[in-house]
Amino acid sequence: SAVISQKPSRDICQRGTSLTIQCQVDSQVTMMFWYRQQPGQSLTLIATANQGSEATYESGFVIDKFPISRPNLTFSTLTVSNMSPEDSSIYLCSVETLAGETQYFGPGTRLLVL
Amino acid sequence: AQSVTQLDSQVPVFEEAPVELRCNYSSSVSVYLFWYVQYPNQGLQLLLKYLSGSTLVKGINGFEAEFNKSQTSFHLRKPSVHISDTAEYFCAVTGTSYGKLTFGQGTILTVHP
Numbered sequence: 001s002a003v004i005s006q007k008p009s010r011d012i013c014q015r016g017t018s019l020t021i022q023c024q025v026d027s028q029v030t031m032m033f034w035y036r037q038q039p040g041q042s043l044t045l046i047a048t049a050n051q052g053s054e055a056t057y058e059s060g061f062v063i064d065k066f067p068i069s070r071p072n073l074t075f076s077t078l079t080v081s082n083m084s085p086e087d088s089s090i091y092l093c094s095v096e097t098l099a100g101e102t103q104y105f106g107p108g109t110r111l112l113v114l
Numbered sequence: 115a116q117s118v119t120q121l122d123s124q125v126p127v128f129e130e131a132p133v134e135l136r137c138n139y140s141s142s143v144s145v146y147l148f149w150y151v152q153y154p155n156q157g158l159q160l161l162l163k164y165l166s167g168s169t170l171v172k173g174i175n176g177f178e179a180e181f182n183k184s185q186t187s188f189h190l191r192k193p194s195v196h197i198s199d200t201a202e203y204f205c206a207v208t209g210t211s212y213g214k215l216t217f218g219q220g221t222i223l224t225v226h227p
Contacts, residue, residue, distance in 0.1 A: 045214055101208075102163055105150070
């Protein structure tokens with residue numbers, strides 16, 4: 001498994017602002033993912049963070065709203081841009097093991113937009 | 115594409131009773147199956163996984179699950195639950211050649227004293 005940390009753990013933001021969430025892994029991994037968990041809901045994949053190239057977004061999610069960076073094999077950021085109250089969610093990053101079959105999750109970032 | 119259905123949104127049980135959380139999936143390709151647990155205000159923790167081989171898999175905290183290909187099910191069981199098992203449990207599936215996880219809606223397990 002991998003040890004994954006996220007910063008910040010929680011935040012309260014004003015609408016119209018942006019927040020960047022960091023995800024750090026203690027070992028090199030091939031795949032990193034970003035998920036959203038809306039209140040009382042399950043997890044939905046936002047995008048796959050690709051090292052050295054643009055992220056791959058799922059249907060319903062766009063780069064302008066959720067820009068993602070992945071500068072190396074252990075770090076990624078997700079920015080939630082021009083936030084509205086509907087963006088209030090838990091945002092989780094996950095990583096896939098080198099064997100390529102299991103994802104491990106970070107502790108999540110709890111975001112409240114007022 | 116895959117989909118996952120967790121048949122019970124909430125399961126209340128008494129401490130030391132057995133529990134089964136039901137999960138059915140659909141997929142046109144071979145799959146890997148997972149159960150994750152989310153304790154209040156925490157991230158997701160992997161409970162167990164089925165990749166191949168024996169259809170009965172054992173995980174952490176005394177949980178086990180059985181993969182039934184003919185019924186496309188992957189039910190989670192524990193013979194005797196504890197108060198500390200109170201959490202939300204998610205069943206998830208991915209195709210064997212692509213890492214996108216598809217999650218079920220979750221089952222909230224509440225263990226009463």
